[in-house]
Amino acid sequence: MxxxxxxxxxxxxxxxxxxxxxxxxxxxxxxxxxxxxxxxxxxxxxxxxxxxxxxxxxxxxxxxxxxHPVAYLTGEREFWGLALETHSSTLIPRPESETLVDVALALAPVAVGRLLDLGTGTGAIALAFASERPGWSVVGIDHQTEAVALARRNAERLAIGNAAFLVSDWFTALVGERFDVIVANPPYVAADDPHLVNGDVRFEPVSALVAGSDGLDDLRHIVAAACDHLVPGGWLALEHGHAQGAAVREQLSVAGYVEVASCHDLAGHERVSLGRVPGLR
Incomplete structure (x- = not known):
């Protein structure tokens, strides 16, 4: 045939x-x-x-x-022009997450600095940023050892040498560490969200998708804890659901971040919210 x-x-x-x-x-x-x-x-x-x-x-x-998702069947997905190895232990990189990369790059106009990517998964966001800012030191963390091994393999196959990956439950392995920019695409789906039984997400790890009854549990934790890991004037940028922008902005403001704002993805949805720790770098 x-x-x-x-x-x-x-x-x-x-x-x-x-x-x-x-x-x-x-x-x-x-x-x-x-x-x-x-x-x-x-x-x-x-x-x-x-x-x-x-x-x-x-x-x-x-x-x-x-x-079954195509990315799991082929073992590969393109993100930010990078061919990334994928595995069922991690989320599949999605185009809307490129908004977070755009935001991180805008927050990092200088030649050198440190960026932390929380819940790195395949390493997509960390590696996309690192490829654009070779003078920056990038750290990606994930609590899943399989994800960290996968991110390391992706960095090696793409020959991106300014990104390192560690096993950590959010900030637990980063005591005393501070960064100029922290980004995260954490779980942000509510436990009863009907979309969990449709499409590719049926085959993706629930722990990387669901965060409590309203989907905001991990976002709340990151907002509260990130202050201790940002330099004065440092930025926190968070990907979230299209209807969660107002809630995340409120969390950032209550926690003392300034210049709080949200950015839209290509579909026009609020996708990333950000805030700055007061002070000068």
């Missing part, structure tokens, strides 16, 4: 299964099965699929039809 026909059949199956992007999913999975990029696929789509490729591809399509 020609690759083009195999691809078309897979896209139809994934559309029927409810994939929001059936053609793209079908292409990415076929490229993974072939070990090629999409340009090769567009050029040589009339070639016959081998029996081995067809069997491998049909298994991938079947798993995707059941809802």
């Amino acid at each position: 020609p690759l083009d026909r195999l691809l078309s059949r897979a896209a139809v199956r994934l559309r029927a299964a409810g994939s929001p992007s059936p053609r793209l999913d079908a292409e990415v999975l076929l490229c993974h099965a072939l070990g090629c990029d999409r340009t090769w696929l567009y050029t040589w789509g009339d070639r016959e699929a081998t029996t081995l490729v067809r069997a491998r591809y049909e298994a991938l399509v079947a798993a995707r039809a059941e809802g």
